[in-house]
Amino acid sequence: MNLTLKVWRQKNSTSTGKFVTYKAEEISPDMSFLEMLDVVNEGLVKKKEEPIQFDHDCREGICGMCSLVINGEPHGPKRATTTCQLHMRSFKDKDTIVIEPWRANSFPVVKDLAVDRSAFDRIQQAGGYVSVGTGGVPDANEIAIPKVIADEAFNSATCIGCGACVAACKNASAMLFVSAKISQYAMLPQGQPERYQRAEAMVMKMDEEGFGSCTNTYACEAQCPKEIKVTNIARMNREFFTAEFIKG
């Protein structure tokens, strides 16, 4: 495959970036999108040019490190798939592909396509944890949890924190991420001690980090590589309003 890439190049967080056009030639349709970028970068290194910076780690679709808005879609055109699991067979020969970073005030560009997502870490640190007993080791399955609840909490917990929801949202809102993190604990007995304190602290931190607010377009759900549902956002609203107006 021969492709034309329009890639966002930006030196650092303070400089203004621009699109630069590259040719990606003799690309195998079986390569992943990131492997295709590796090939382009090898070419750039050979020409003594600065390689394109992008985030990646496990390349197995589970770490949440890869990103990229590809032709206007976070993680590219394939649903429920991270960029590392997207293969070049999803594109056609001679395609032009526009590659941009996640664009949000709270995700400043570090360089080129790599953005700083530490805002998510700070939200998580604000309340995304549970208290644990420090006594003897409890028996497995000592706490009974109905399967439907366990499944629902597990679905919320599959969020990998990649930030595609922020990238997809017209308001750069982080609510799908935050709501998944609040939900996974709100439903389980282990999450009860800090339940309302957590909802309040994580929402307040999310606001402090400067993410936009939800206008319920549900673009986040459509673009989430882990198919996190917007019902999590409804649950977060419930948890937060209960924390603020009922629990006091």
Next chain:
Amino acid sequence: MSNFSKAFSSTLGRKLIMCLTGLFLCSFLIVHLTGNFQLFKNDGGLAFNQYAHFMTHFTPIKVVSYLLYSSILIHTIWALIITLKNKKARPVAYAITPKDGSIWSSRNMGVLGTILFVFIVVHMANFWYKYHQGYTPLIEYRTDLNSGATMSRTISESEFTGYVSYIDNGIEITKSEDLYLEVSNAFQQWWLVLFYVIAMAALSFHLVHGFQSAFQTLGWNNSKYRPLIKFIGVWIFSILIPIGFAAMPIYFFFK
């Protein structure tokens, strides 16, 4: 109190304000539409004029009307605040707008809301303002209680000392401001009829997203209630109610 102000100035709190004022405005639509159905009565406007007098002079309704005016203003002002803050959250725009599977109206609530705000201003200037300032023509109805036949005639200011309704010799006499005539006259202008129909189309698109969205904001979105909320949002609020309202100017134009 400081806790409440903190909660209401959070992103979720601001959404809650949009949601509560929005739902209150939705409930008003039902009342307004039901009342305005009196316009379709073929009684020379007697029932509609009585209804208009009741709505503007019954104290509990007057209290609710102030709640309504403030809801319209709060809903509009908060929408502006939220939009400005949301714009700040993404200072550099995408070269290609993300395709995201969202419905058009959900992305354009501001545009639709602006059309509706302009409509509300025009609508209130046309009827509410004239009625409250006493610029409306005056009418007297005489209903023969035995035969049920109603006669009406336009009266001058000197014959009118305020709304009255009394029975004299088996004849019910009602003197009233004739808002019905005002409505009927206004909708003889084709461009006003067209404007009303366009505004009701905007209302339809605004509510197809807005009604369901309010319940999501309240946290009332789960598999049990979603089908019911969706049904009411689509069929009642974005189809039946806008059609009902749009039918009124069209009725008077072709009458």
